[in-house]
Amino acid sequence: MIEARRLAICDPSNATREPLRNLLLGMDGVSLEAESNRYEYFSDVVEQYQPDTAIICLDTDPTRGLQLIAQLARSAPHMAILAVSSRSDGPFILQTLRTGAREFLPQPIQFEELQAAIDRVRTMVPSPPGTEINAAAPVMPRVSSLATSKIIAIAGSRGGIGCTSIGVNLACCLAQDKENRVVYVDLDLALGDSDVTLDIIPSYTLADIAMNIQEIDPKFLKGALSRHESGLYLLPHPMQLDDVGLIHEEHLQRLLALLRTGHTHIIVDLSKSFRPTDFTALQMADIILLVAQLELTSIRNCVRLLQSMGNVEGLSEKIYLLMNRVGADDQDISIQRAEETISRRVFFVIPNDSKAMLSSRNVGKPLIQFAPKSKACQAFIQLANVLSGKEEMPSNVYVKTKKKSGWFS
Numbered sequence: 001m002i003e004a005r006r007l008a009i010c011d012p013s014n015a016t017r018e019p020l021r022n023l024l025l026g027m028d029g030v031s032l033e034a035e036s037n038r039y040e041y042f043s044d045v046v047e048q049y050q051p052d053t054a055i056i057c058l059d060t061d062p063t064r065g066l067q068l069i070a071q072l073a074r075s076a077p078h079m080a081i082l083a084v085s086s087r088s089d090g091p092f093i094l095q096t097l098r099t100g101a102r103e104f105l106p107q108p109i110q111f112e113e114l115q116a117a118i119d120r121v122r123t124m125v126p127s128p129p130g131t132e133i134n135a136a137a138p139v140m141p142r143v144s145s146l147a148t149s150k151i152i153a154i155a156g157s158r159g160g161i162g163c164t165s166i167g168v169n170l171a172c173c174l175a176q177d178k179e180n181r182v183v184y185v186d187l188d189l190a191l192g193d194s195d196v197t198l199d200i201i202p203s204y205t206l207a208d209i210a211m212n213i214q215e216i217d218p219k220f221l222k223g224a225l226s227r228h229e230s231g232l233y234l235l236p237h238p239m240q241l242d243d244v245g246l247i248h249e250e251h252l253q254r255l256l257a258l259l260r261t262g263h264t265h266i267i268v269d270l271s272k273s274f275r276p277t278d279f280t281a282l283q284m285a286d287i288i289l290l291v292a293q294l295e296l297t298s299i300r301n302c303v304r305l306l307q308s309m310g311n312v313e314g315l316s317e318k319i320y321l322l323m324n325r326v327g328a329d330d331q332d333i334s335i336q337r338a339e340e341t342i343s344r345r346v347f348f349v350i351p352n353d354s355k356a357m358l359s360s361r362n363v364g365k366p367l368i369q370f371a372p373k374s375k376a377c378q379a380f381i382q383l384a385n386v387l388s389g390k391e392e393m394p395s396n397v398y399v400k401t402k403k404k405s406g407w408f409s
Ligand SMILES: Nc1ncnc2c1ncn2[C@@H]1O[C@H](COP(=O)(O)OP(=O)(O)OP(=O)(O)O)[C@@H](O)[C@H]1O
Pocket: 156, 158, 159, 160, 161, 162, 163, 164, 165, 166, 188, 272, 324, 325, 326, 350, 351, 352, 353, 354, 355, 357, 358, 361, 376
C-alpha cells in the first residue's frame, strides 16, 4: 500500500502556479485539495482542508512567504512544507529550511525533483490513517472538485439581454449536483436583481463584505452567504445605492480568492457599465460568457467588446459567446451571419421561451423548480453539464468556411 498525499499549494503568481498544478495533476499518489494565490489566506485554506503537504512558492514575496512557513510550522506541525524559489543562494536555502520547510525546490520545478521531494516527505511525515491506496491499482491524482473551482463571469452585450436569467438558472442547475458547491455574486452593484429573481431577503450583501474586508475568512464568508432552497449560495448587490461606492477592486479580489477555496462554481453577474470591479472579475474569471441576441445592437456591441477585451492579455481566449432567445420572432439575423460578423463561434444557444422565463421570474423561482421540462430549462441543464465537465466544452474559435466554388456550388 502507498499513501495518497493530500496537497495544497500557495503561489500568488499564475505564471508558476499553473505549471505546478499541471505537474501535480500528472503525478501518481497525490490529491490536490486546494490552491491559494495569496499568502495571507493560506493558513485559512490549511485550516479548512487539512492537507498533509503544503507547497509554498516564495518568489512573489520571500519575506511574507517565509513568515507563512514559520506560522504554519507552528500551527500545523504535522504538515510537511515544501518551499519553492528561483533563488539558489545557500544562505537563503538555509534560512528557508530553518524556518520550517522540509524541502527546498528550485524554480522552475522539474517533475522528477518534485516527485522525489514528495516521496521523501511521504516517508518522513506519514499521512493520517485512511488515506492508503492499493499500490497494485494505478493511483490517479484525485483532484477535489474544489481544487478545480471555476469563476464564470457573465457579461452582457446590452441591457436586458438575459444575463441574470441565464446566470441564476445556470447556477441553480449546477447546484442540483451534490458534488458542486455554487455561489452567485451579483456584481450589478446598482441595479442587480438576483435577490428578487430568487425571492431571497439577504442578511448580508457585498457592502458588508467590503466593510469587513480585514476580518473576512472562510468561516465569516460562509455565514454571510444566503442559501437558496436549490442549494445555491447568493451574495447580492448592496441594498442602498449609496453603498455601491464602498466596493472596490481589491475587495473583489480577496472575496473571489476566498470563494474559490470553498466553491466549485462562482457565477459573477457583471454590470453593463463595465466598472473597475467588473474588470477585476473579468481578469480573475476562468470563463467569460458574453451574452448576445440575434439583433443589430447586441451584435455590434459584441464586436466592440471583443475588440477592447482583445487588447488585454489573457481575456480574449476566455470569452465564450452565448446566444440567447434564439427563435424569437423579432430576430432576423442568422447564427451563421452573427458568427461571421463577430468572428467568434457561438458556443451555446438558449432558446426563446418567454412564457416559462417570465412566469418563473414573476414567482421568484428558478426554472429547475418552476418549469423543469421547459425548453429553456433543458438548455440550462445542458449548459451546466458542459460547465461541470460532464459534456464536452464546445469551441469558441470561429473558423471561416470558404465558399465552395465550381459548377454545382
Ligand atoms: N431565453 C429567454 N427567453 C425568453 N425571455 C427571456 C430569455 N432570457 C431572458 N428573457 C427575458 O428578458 C428579460 C431581461 O432578462 P434579464 O433581466 O435576465 O437580463 P439582464 O441582462 O440581466 O438585464 P439587466 O441589464 O437589467 O441586468 C426578462 O424579462 C427575462 O424574462
